[in-house]
Structures are given as C-alpha cells and as structure tokens.
Amino acid sequence: MTDSELRDHRELPVDLEWVATMLEGDPMRSQGAFLDLKTGEVIPAFMTEHDATGDDATAHAEAEPDRWLFLPSLGSRAVREDMAEFVAMITDGSLQQRMELAIEGLGAFRRFRDLIFAEGLVAEWHAFSDDRRIARAREFLADLGVRVSS
Secondary structure, eight states: OOHHHHHHSEEEOOOHHHHHHHHTSOTTTOOOEEEETTTOOEEEGGGGSHHHHSSOHHHHHHHOTTTEEEEOOOOSHHHHHHHHHHHHTOOOHHHHHHHHHHTSSTTHHHHHHHHHHHTTOHHHHHHHHHHHHHHHHHHHHHHTTEEEOO
C-alpha cells in the first residue's frame, strides 16, 4: 500500500476477531454485519432490524450510508484453505496423510478437530488459524478503505 493510499484510509479501533467471525459466517444462515465507520463497532445485521433493537437501526444505516460498511458472511472456504496449509506444514508423513484424508469432503471440520485433539496439535492449530483469521479481516477492511488502529 502506498503512502497516498494509507492517508486515504479511515483509521478505526475495530475488533478484528469479531470481523473475522462475521466474514466466516455461513452465508445461508448469517446476514452479515455492519461496521460503524465512526466508532469501529461491529453490529450483526440481524441486530439492525427494528424488532431486535427497539428502534429502526436499518433506517439509520439507510439515512447515513457513508457511516456504515456492510460485512458479508463469506463462508468457510478460507478456513478450509487454512486447514490444508496447516496440514502441509506437518512433517510426519503418516500424520500428514491422515490429516489430508480428514479434511476431505463432508464432515471435514469435525474430523480435523478430532485429529488435532488426538495428536496434541490444538495449540499449534489455534495459533496458526488465529493469525490467518486476523490477517484476512485486516486485509478485507483495508481493501475497503479501513485501517485498524492499535
């Protein structure tokens, strides 16, 4: 990113963990979220409905479109890619092969979770996954003109 692009970005204190969670949501079940470009607060889209908030937050978003940034639910594709990259880092050939089989097809998340628990790789997976999730959230926001302040 050039210096000019950095100056054009809005800097906000955003909870990147929450943004990552919203982005990874199932698009068939989740309505996404809105990022308040004044405060950095992330609000699930269902919370903006009149019945959920007691006021018409959706109308506020429509009245102030420059204040709200929609964060879509993109699904689990990136998490699947993270699992594959994590498996590729495994140096034990036998374990790597079992993990490759575990992440294929339906039930992959459960099988992967069970295998990393059984093999004592939970902490390593969480560190790897958390880094990836936060980086994706930061990059997603940067692409939309939002720089996250520390």
